[in-house]
Amino acid sequence: MTKRWQPTPAVRWIALLLLCAAYLQGGFNKAVDFNAAIAELNHFGLSPAAPLAVAVIVLELGASALILTGFLRWLGALALGGFTLLATFVALRFWEMPQPERFMAANSFFEHLGLVGGFLLVAWHDLKERTHD
Numbered sequence: 001m002t003k004r005w006q007p008t009p010a011v012r013w014i015a016l017l018l019l020c021a022a023y024l025q026g027g028f029n030k031a032v033d034f035n036a037a038i039a040e041l042n043h044f045g046l047s048p049a050a051p052l053a054v055a056v057i058v059l060e061l062g063a064s065a066l067i068l069t070g071f072l073r074w075l076g077a078l079a080l081g082g083f084t085l086l087a088t089f090v091a092l093r094f095w096e097m098p099q100p101e102r103f104m105a106a107n108s109f110f111e112h113l114g115l116v117g118g119f120l121l122v123a124w125h126d127l128k129e130r131t132h133d
Contacts, residue, residue: 013068019118020064023080027060044090059083067122074126081119088112 007015030037030053037053046052059079066076092112094105 016067016122019115019122020067020080022115023060023064027057027064030057030060046090056083070126074123074130077119077122077126081116081123084112084119085116088116 030040034050034053037057038049041047041049041052041056060083063076063079063083066072067080088109092105092109094102094109097105
C-alpha cells in the first residue's frame with residue numbers, strides 16, 4: 001500500500017492563510033476606514049450600510065480566524081464561501097456591463113467562483129477529518 005503525501009502543518013496553514021488573505025486585508029481595511037466600507041456598500045445599493053459594514057468586517061475577520069485556528073474551520077469556510085458567492089453576484093454582474101469593463105468583471109467573477117470552490121474543499125476536508133478522529 002502506498003502512503004499518501006500529506007502537507008506539513010506549516011504548508012497547510014500557509015495555504016489557508018493565502019486563501020483567507022483577501023478577507024483579512026478587506027476586513028482590516030474596512031475596519032480602519034469605516035467610511036470607505038459604508039461608501040462601498042452604498043455604491044452597490046445595500047442598506048442599511050453601517051450595520052452591514054460591521055457585519056462584513058466581523059464575517060471577514062472572524063471566519064478567517066476560524067479557518068486559521070482550526071476551531072470550527074468548516075463553519076468559517078462555509079461562511080466565507082457563501083459570502084463570496086453572494087458578493088460575486090452583487091458586485092460582478094458582468095452580463096450587465098459594457099466592454100471593456102465586462103471582460104475584467106467576467107474574469108473576476110469566475111476567479112471568485114474558484115475561491116468558493118476552495119472554501120468548499122476546506123469545509124469538506126475539515127468535516128472529513130473530524131469524522132475520522
